[in-house]
Amino acid sequence: MDYGKNYSVKEEKIYIENVPCIRLIPNGYVGKMPTVIFYHGLDSCKESQRMRGYILGLFGYQVIIPDALHHGERDKKQAKSVEEVTRYFWQAILNNIEESPKITKAIIEEYDGDKGNLYVMGHSMGGYTTGGVLAHNSSIKGGIILNGSLNWIASNKIMMEAMGLKSDYTIPEEDDLNILNPRDNLQNLKYKNILIIHGVNDPEVSIVPQREFYSENKDKLNINMIEYDRLGHFVTTNMMDDAVKWLGENR
Secondary structure, X not given: OOOOOOOOEXXXXXEEOOEEEEEEEEOOOOOOEEEEEEEOOOOOOHHHHHHHXXXXXXXXXXXXXXXXXXXXXXXXXXXXXXXXHHHHHHHXXXXXXXXXXXXXXXXXXXXXXXXXXXXXXXXXXXXXXXXXXXXXXXXXOEEEEEOOOOOHHHHHHXXXXXXXXXXOOOOXXXXXXXXXXXXXXXXXXXXXXXXXXXXXXXXXXXXXXXXXXXXXXXXXXXXXXXXXXXXXXXXXXXXXXXXXXXXXXXX
């Protein structure tokens, strides 16, 4: 695989309206830049994703890393119960999706983003976000889901059972999940490029719903899946290598 030209990377902090972000820019890039919006996971923040963003920037991608609601600079919450964990988790995901149009608009109009080459990527909670943004933001060309989910309902059920919540427990955002679940919005994914990367032994986000989604839709969508044997809930350098290769092939 020819990775193409390597770049040095410049970093700056920006605000897109009220959303604090890290912006990573490949120095010397000429013209509008292909751009990746990278979403972090639960209890994480934009700074913790900086190294992954730098890897993408070295290969010519502008990278925007936002803080999610209740994370980083945005009124960070410490959950005191498993119910609060699920509440903050889904509030952050749904808010990321609601905010994504203003982020893509700013990237195109203010930050030299190539409107035909906007991608989304994320790990864990950020992987759930990636699925939602793919399904509900028409500006996005494609996305990479790292240990996340495109089948929110199935994944949420597994997560709640693992946390010991009763089978009849529902979260306040249940209706939004049913409406926005990527699995139930396939018409919006039809022309998107999608890569699923998942650890087979992930104890926090089960690989099963992703396998099911891929099996159901591999002949309907432009979708690929890479499984990492014996790997848990981590992002490895090999995963980032696969991501860079896939982005280069789908530009």
